[in-house]
Amino acid sequence: MVPPSLTLDQFLCTHKPASSADAWSLRHLFASIGLAGKRLAQDLRRAGLLNILGTTGETNVQGEAVKKLDQIANDTFVESFQQSKVVCALGSEEMEKPLLMPEHWPNGPYVVLIDPLDGSSNTDVNMPLGSIFSIMTCRRKDQPPSGDDLVRKGTEQIAAGYLCYGPSTMLVLTIGQGVVGFTLEPETGDYLLSHKSIRIPTRGKVYAANEGNYLKWTSGMKQYIDRLKVRDKTAGRPYSGRYSGCMVADIHRLLLNGGVYLYPGEIDKPEGKLRLLYEANPLAMVVEQAGGAASTGTMRIMDVEAKMLHQRVPLIIGSVEDVQEAEACIQGRA
Numbered sequence: 001m002v003p004p005s006l007t008l009d010q011f012l013c014t015h016k017p018a019s020s021a022d023a024w025s026l027r028h029l030f031a032s033i034g035l036a037g038k039r040l041a042q043d044l045r046r047a048g049l050l051n052i053l054g055t056t057g058e059t060n061v062q063g064e065a066v067k068k069l070d071q072i073a074n075d076t077f078v079e080s081f082q083q084s085k086v087v088c089a090l091g092s093e094e095m096e097k098p099l100l101m102p103e104h105w106p107n108g109p110y111v112v113l114i115d116p117l118d119g120s121s122n123t124d125v126n127m128p129l130g131s132i133f134s135i136m137t138c139r140r141k142d143q144p145p146s147g148d149d150l151v152r153k154g155t156e157q158i159a160a161g162y163l164c165y166g167p168s169t170m171l172v173l174t175i176g177q178g179v180v181g182f183t184l185e186p187e188t189g190d191y192l193l194s195h196k197s198i199r200i201p202t203r204g205k206v207y208a209a210n211e212g213n214y215l216k217w218t219s220g221m222k223q224y225i226d227r228l229k230v231r232d233k234t235a236g237r238p239y240s241g242r243y244s245g246c247m248v249a250d251i252h253r254l255l256l257n258g259g260v261y262l263y264p265g266e267i268d269k270p271e272g273k274l275r276l277l278y279e280a281n282p283l284a285m286v287v288e289q290a291g292g293a294a295s296t297g298t299m300r301i302m303d304v305e306a307k308m309l310h311q312r313v314p315l316i317i318g319s320v321e322d323v324q325e326a327e328a329c330i331q332g333r334a
């Protein structure tokens, strides 16, 4: 008889985080992330029936039209973290300013950054979506959190991960001891351990990039993408293009099969589109913990100095050899 899979909570009871984080409060934090994910997955499954497609008519701090589901996702996570009482500061793609909860401090030591709904352009067309989270602890033990507690290097993360809303809902996470994946069992509402130790292959056969931006790219970036299309049996080329509009779904594919996702800087916009603190840093921690790499094209993502809550950064992420090759082209060394 197949032994039953561990639940998320059982896993966190039996696996100590690499950091000194308190296991009880970390379980509580992940339970609140899991709960928000379940509620969101339920809404997404019935979105077309609930009048929650389309936009709210507002524009967010990124200058993007806010989708109703963006707002619902943000509210769902905020509510879950407030109920958990273990989060004392929260930053979100959908909130211009951080949400400080000093009433939860010091017993609630966690500082969390989220992209509540990744891939918003997919909401109304029933395509994959995701939620991304980055977890740190309050820097100072002697004073309640401030906004600065959120704006820190990726190397200060103690845990990170994402929810992927695809044919099944998955929660993929790291607590600094490798990467694991849980699949949501809709019947019982449990997250069950389905991927015990995710290791990304050192090289892949797939690339994910919005080639509609090709003419805006630097010559090094163009050279790299052109190279992936040239037949070369030994290097397993040409690579296949797979770009879903949802970075979480694209990176989930790479984690399991290898390859590279690229949202590079552009000649007129060298910082690119993606946000450092709640998109690039958490996915970089997950991919590195799985044996992969994450770069700006010239430096490691998690070493990037954090200066602003909604700071943007170019992102090249995936299999080590693919990222190194992209860096070599971008830096004119290839």
Ligand code: AFP
Pocket: 064, 117, 118, 119, 120, 121, 122, 210, 245, 246, 247, 248, 273, 274
């Ligand atoms: P949204 O969540 O604002 O749709 O952005 C999604 C995303 O951050 C990432 O998930 C996609 O890979 C990328 O941006 C899509 O951007 P383009 O539409 O410019 O290709």
